[in-house]
Amino acid sequence: KQEVTQIPAALSVPEGENLVLNCSFTDSAIYNLQWFRQDPGKGLTSLLLIQSSQREQTSGRLNASLDKSSGRSTLYIAASQPGDSATYLCAATGFQKLVFGTGTRLLVSP
């Protein structure tokens, strides 16, 4: 049974810092790894999807990497801004189903 863990559970940084969020999964037989952002009381916004055959994906200040052999993915956020404050969730995709981590709550202070 796939299990997904995210570290740290919470992170507080000053504006401008580069930061890394970690995601680990126990079963390497995944189709892809997806990163989401969730603002309080809102739905999930898809940030990046890394196919199982890929090593990384980039979108603006975000870069996500995937190492299937070690069961790890990282989300790198460059030059953080207060608007980046949210909960970040990673999810590993098996056959048609996602298994979510419990998230990292990020607070970027001005």
Add this chain to the structure above:
Amino acid sequence: SQTIHQWPATLVQPVGSPLSLECTVEGTSNPNLYWYRQAAGRGLQLLFYSVGIGQISSEVPQNLSASRPQDRQFILSSKKLLLSDSGFYLCAWSSGLGSYEQYFGPGTRLTVT
């Protein structure tokens, strides 16, 4: 472009009352559809998914049920709500082909009193 809708946005219901939450998707055909629940302080839990009309797979035994009466409509129901049914309910869709990337709706906040 594709859009996913959920309603109602918030709902307060007494224990023992029925439930019906609706999700619709626009701009795509034959999507895979999903219901998740996010309880306070807990992660997202997959409740049901559907790969076609009338095809429902249940992930967690409980007093909830799901139906898919039309291609782009997914309904979550209960005959009698429990206190433990409180939470944030999210509907999602994917194309069912290729990447299985999922897209989420705005969610329904359910409080059972």
